[in-house]
Amino acid sequence: MNPAPVVPASALADVVDADTAAKLAGLGLTTVGQLLFYTPRRYAQAGVVATDELPEAGDWITIVGRITKADLIRMKRRNGQFLKVHVDDDVRVYEASFFNPRFIKSKLRPGARVMMAGKVGLYQGRVQLSHPEWAVLPDGTDPDVAAVGNAMMSELYAVEHESREANGDEPGLDDAFERAILPIYPATKDVQTWVIWRVIRNVLGRLAPSADALTSEQRSQRGLRTTEESLRAIHLPDDLGEIDAARERLRFDEAYAMQLILAQRARLGRAETARPCPRVPGGLEDALRARLPFTLTAGQESVLAEIDGELDRTVPMSRLLQGEVGSGKTLVALLAMLRVVDNGQQCALLAPTEVLAAQHNRTIRTMLGDLGIGGELGAAENATTITLVTGSQRTAEKRQSLLDVVTGTSGIVIGTHALLQEKVEFFDLGFIVVDEQHR
DSSP states (O other), rough: OOOOOTTTTTTTGSSSOHHHHHHHHHTOBBBHHHTOOOOOSEEETTBBBBOOOOOOTTTTTEEEEEEEEEEEEEEESSEEEEEEEEOOOSSSSEEEEEESTTEEEEEEEOOOOOOOOOOOOTTTTTTEESSOOEEEOOOOOOOTTOOOBBBHHHHHHHHHHHHHHHHOOOOSSSSHHTOOOEOOOOOSSSSSSHHHHHHHHHHHHOOOOOSSSOOOSHHHTOOOOOHHHHHHOOOOOHHHHHHHHHHHHHHHHHHHHHHHHHHHHHHHHHHOOOOOOOOTTTHHHHHHHHOOOSOOOHHHHHHHOOOOOOOOOOOSOOOOOOOOOTSHHHHHHHHHHHHHHHHTOOEEEOSSSSSHEEEHHHHHHHHGGGGGGSSSSOOOTEEEEBEEETTTSOOHHHHHHHHHHHHHHHEEEEESSGSSTTOOOOOOOOEEEEGGGGO
């Protein structure tokens, strides 16, 4: 009797045992869908270079390769020996050391194809693993070789057992680990790559058929396979071409989902209302325009006309302003903010770092001059106030800044994520400019 089918919305806690579900939750994986989209970091394939990136000390890595050297070495400071093996994965040679190797020395022999997982140690440019998890993998050259190892052994057996059980077949190991390509997942000491693969194979064997988001004609026009085919290929590829095709479809799905979310937000936004902000003759916007020592470009004027038109409406505006460095995006944003300030509302400019927030503060103060020092000696008529709010401000300075914001004294508020804190209250916030790195 086959296990019940699962769908992407199924909770992993209902599919796997409680201990495995808890470990996967530590990786942020709580549903079948999240698990299936947890794609391999790389793939192990004999003769194919997977990556030449040197891991960092302390990383937890998984390698698949062939033992080229195995030596028993006598310990210098105490009695006994340890086994040092060299594993070549066609990218580099790894050194793995095992203490008390009486049982494993006959298994970890030169020529054996192995999988190992452990914490990285670096010495003179060599990657070292101390007493890693290990298994000898069948490779078709010796039918009597079975997967063996320490904690890895039961997990590796479970990989194929659960997969075949899900399909009503007899359990075995050769089918899983004689695959031409083995997926290597981002893993930790608590959640090994073979644990992730075990659960994914089990889920794929029970996955209920589902309709694709694209029609066959739409897929044909874009040269895409179905999402279900791509998920199977990304985890159980037969060749590298399958991986590339699967990645292309999954990248499309990611972009498509993002566009749908943005479209939904835009539609919801159109259902809301906003206070119109028409041009105020003789206001701060006109004053800054009159002081500019240059003429705005046709592109700037075109964008400002679109923004002005949307600010005149009762529908909230949501706009992405793009342009090269030095193209005048800050000036365009400032003119839009001044129109809102002219209409009695506040504006916020959110920057990704304190350095950039301070830079925006200096730039806008320079552009406005006496138009931006409201309440100070020498301020222009109807001048507004600019306030900077960051997490590193001293207590007294920050208290004054927050007071200026909540009382409406500040027309333009510039800051980092500190502006998103609950204790920051605006008197009447009507317009937000978000730096591009915060999209």
